[in-house]
Amino acid sequence: MGPRTSIAxxxxxxxxxxxRRVLHRSASQLPGRVALALDPRxxxxxAGKLREGSIVVCGTNGKTTTTNVLANSLEAAGKxxxxxxxxxxxxxxxAAAMLPGSGADWAVMEADELSTxxxxxxxxxxxxxxxNLFRDQLDRAGEIEHVQDTIVEALAASPETCLVxxxxxxxxxxxxxxxAEAGTRVLSFGIDEDLRLPADRxxxxxxxxxxxxxxxxxxxxxxxxxxxxxPNGDFSRPVLDWRxxxxxxxxxxxxxxxxxxxxxxxxxxxxxxxxxxxxxxxxAAFVGAHLAGVGAASFQRALDGYSPENGxxxxxxxxxxxxxxxxxxxxxxxxxxxxxxxADERPKAAFFVINDDYNDGKDISWIWDVDFERLAADRGxxxxxxxxxxxxxxxxxxYAGITSDIASSVGEALGRLGSVDSSRPLYVLTNYxxxxxxxxxxxxxxxxx
Amino acid sequence: MSALxxxxxxxxxxxxxxxxxxxxxxxxxxxxxxxxxxxxVEEVHVDDTPSFADVDIAFVxxxxxxxxxxVCERLLREKAExxxxxxxxxxxxxxxxxYQLLGSSYTMGDETVEGLGLVDLxxxxxxxxxxxxxxxxxxxxxxPIVGYENHGGRxxxxxxxxxxxxxxxxxxxxxxxxxxxxxxxxxxxTYVHGPLLPKNPGVADYVISRALERKYGEANxxxxxxxxxxxxxxxxxxxxxxxxxxx
Ligand SMILES: [Zn+2]
Numbered sequence: 001m002g003p004r005t006s007i008a009x010x011x012x013x014x015x016x017x018x019x020r021r022v023l024h025r026s027a028s029q030l031p032g033r034v035a036l037a038l039d040p041r042x043x044x045x046x047a048g049k050l051r052e053g054s055i056v057v058c059g060t061n062g063k064t065t066t067t068n069v070l071a072n073s074l075e076a077a078g079k080x081x082x083x084x085x086x087x088x089x090x091x092x093x094x095a096a097a098m099l100p101g102s103g104a105d106w107a108v109m110e111a112d113e114l115s116t117x118x119x120x121x122x123x124x125x126x127x128x129x130x131x132n133l134f135r136d137q138l139d140r141a142g143e144i145e146h147v148q149d150t151i152v153e154a155l156a157a158s159p160e161t162c163l164v165x166x167x168x169x170x171x172x173x174x175x176x177x178x179x180a181e182a183g184t185r186v187l188s189f190g191i192d193e194d195l196r197l198p199a200d201r202x203x204x205x206x207x208x209x210x211x212x213x214x215x216x217x218x219x220x221x222x223x224x225x226x227x228x229x230x231p232n233g234d235f236s237r238p239v240l241d242w243r244x245x246x247x248x249x250x251x252x253x254x255x256x257x258x259x260x261x262x263x264x265x266x267x268x269x270x271x272x273x274x275x276x277x278x279x280x281x282x283x284a285a286f287v288g289a290h291l292a293g294v295g296a297a298s299f300q301r302a303l304d305g306y307s308p309e310n311g312x313x314x315x316x317x318x319x320x321x322x323x324x325x326x327x328x329x330x331x332x333x334x335x336x337x338x339x340x341x342x343a344d345e346r347p348k349a350a351f352f353v354i355n356d357d358y359n360d361g362k363d364i365s366w367i368w369d370v371d372f373e374r375l376a377a378d379r380g381x382x383x384x385x386x387x388x389x390x391x392x393x394x395x396x397x398x399y400a401g402i403t404s405d406i407a408s409s410v411g412e413a414l415g416r417l418g419s420v421d422s423s424r425p426l427y428v429l430t431n432y433x434x435x436x437x438x439x440x441x442x443x444x445x446x447x448x449x
Numbered sequence: 450m451s452a453l454x455x456x457x458x459x460x461x462x463x464x465x466x467x468x469x470x471x472x473x474x475x476x477x478x479x480x481x482x483x484x485x486x487x488x489x490v491e492e493v494h495v496d497d498t499p500s501f502a503d504v505d506i507a508f509v510x511x512x513x514x515x516x517x518x519x520v521c522e523r524l525l526r527e528k529a530e531x532x533x534x535x536x537x538x539x540x541x542x543x544x545x546x547x548y549q550l551l552g553s554s555y556t557m558g559d560e561t562v563e564g565l566g567l568v569d570l571x572x573x574x575x576x577x578x579x580x581x582x583x584x585x586x587x588x589x590x591x592x593p594i595v596g597y598e599n600h601g602g603r604x605x606x607x608x609x610x611x612x613x614x615x616x617x618x619x620x621x622x623x624x625x626x627x628x629x630x631x632x633x634x635x636x637x638x639t640y641v642h643g644p645l646l647p648k649n650p651g652v653a654d655y656v657i658s659r660a661l662e663r664k665y666g667e668a669n670x671x672x673x674x675x676x677x678x679x680x681x682x683x684x685x686x687x688x689x690x691x692x693x694x695x696x
Contacts, residue, residue: 144513
């Protein structure tokens with residue numbers, strides 16, 4: 001380690017200590033900024049100290065859960081792991097998570113898609129796991145082609161990195177095809193059977209990444225994910241290196257068999273949380289763990305001990321009523337949550353909270369791409385709108401045929417349910433900046449289940 | 450009274466859908482239905498050869514550069530037919546990328562691309578992109594039009610082309626003129642992208658009225674209970690005007 005890196009590290013560490021002790025603030029970003037400012041190469045220097053290497057996880061939806069499950073499973077196998085568990089996923093957040101430095105076996109880092117251009121050349125990870133690409137936060141991330149270009153460029157700047165991509169996602173495979181042409185090694189995972197989920201809105205991203213023709217689907221799971229092929233034969237779902245089959249998705253969680261490269265007999269995995277989208281996340285985490293030499297038993301042990309954090313699919317009990325809290329920050333994520341609600345056969349209530357802070361994306365036009373219409377048929381459903389854009393949510397719901405009230409907090413939303421039987425669960429779906437306040441409120445008012 | 454019907458052509462929804470554009474069709478559909486006007490929405494796809502002969506309202510949304518180019522190449526083949534539709538008073542609502550297609554040319558990357566030439570305007574490119582919430586005062590809507598814009602293009606209206614309105618907050622056509630969008634015959638073009646109509650029921654009803662007048666000679670639109678829509682409009686407008694919102 002050069003003297004400059006030592007100073008940067010010490011300064012970063014001091015900032016981190018100061019923040020925690022004096023300000024009682026989350027030390028996830030600022031120390032990284034301080035360290036990066038003193039030594040822009042600090043992440044690369046620290047990456048060089050890792051005994052085994054690093055894995056980066058990116059993709060529009062599911063990064064945080066996938067990263068945390070993967071990191072836990074490495075730890076369950078006895079490895080020491082650096083990880084940005086709280087989800088600070090830009091260059092500074094990753095630098096901060098690297099600061100504890102030497103002595104770790106692995107770094108497992110979630111990276112924002114556009115940050116890969118800084119993160120990959122610095123970390124030189126052994127694997128980049130690309131979960132999916134959906135339209136998200138348009139005003140910040142720009143068009144999806146730009147996101148794809150950035151990841152391809154990032155991979156070119158880190159030639160030893162192997163791309164592990166979702167083979168069911170034409171947009172991720174669009175990245176994979178171009179990266180492979182430029183010399184990147186590509187591996188893929190996917191679900192190798194029709195999940196027969198209730199049909200959701202036909203996605204915008206169903207066009208061939210090579211010739212632009214509309215893709216054919218043997219089956220489609222949700223959004224643009226499925227067994228796709230171009231009618232002109234130039235682009236299709238690859239032969240999957242790892243496959244999930246025998247998938248079961250229920251209110252109590254998911255289970256599936258995973259087989260593929262280096263796995264003698266299919267292994268059954270199960271988790272007590274999540275819907276169909278979680279199968280992809282857990283499959284991706286398993287593949288990452290497998291590539292890092294972790295066996296299925298250790299992985300399952302990590303799953304058994306894992307409970308979603310940061311408000312991702314957390315269950316609470318408040319005054320006798322079950323409250324389910326989950327993040328829903330883009331159309332695909334929201335539609336997946338609506339599927340979760342549909343899979344819950346009980347009569348229920350929902351509180352949809354949409355903010356438009358910078359971190360959420362100032363533009364919430366995407367709420368018109370969410371299939372709220374699917375909820376209109378559920379006569380037993382009570383819906384309340386919230387967030388800085390509660391009025392927009394209310395308009396959206398009106399045009400979906402749903403009448404809703406507005407509430408300014410979870411507590412107020414629960415109050416609106418006064419006469420609604422307490423056996424009915426309340427689903428609280430929020431986008432990014434609304435999640436923490438909702439979680440804090442629920443922890444104050446009730447108990448975690 | 451026999452039921453009134455209006456035919457709505459939704460142009461290339463699979464390509465031009467960047468920012469929740471389908472919300473506009475949903476709103477037209479519902480606001481006609483609530484008034485016993487039968488909406489007939491037809492999606493025009495890339496492989497179709499559209500006819501505008503019996504179309505009352507055409508809607509064109511916004512897409513990424515790549516998608517917009519496919520659409521423009523496709524639509525250039527229908528240029529004559531679109532032109533007679535517009536000159537005959539056909540109602541055409543064009544937002545965001547669709548708005549740029551209306552003019553004689555627009556810029557994509559470093560390249561100037563031929564547009565549909567339906568309205569005397571052209572679009573070139575500038576930096577930075579003009580992004581953010583926007584509010585516009587327009588004679589076609591009793592409420593200020595509120596929404597979101599996100600465009601690299603700078604649109605310049607020819608002499609005599611009326612803007613949709615005056616920018617009260619945000620950037621508008623080019624960030625300098627203080628003008629937003631265009632009005633020409635029954636064409637409405639605007640950078641207020643994606644779901645323009647939900648929070649701006651005045652614009653939705655203007656579009657429906659113009660189509661009814663053209664087809665039936667008169668439009669007596671029944672008033673609707675718009676409390677929810679108008680409240681959403683008012684809340685956003687106040688936020689912009691009271692300075693709570695910054696670039
Ligand atoms: Zn093709």
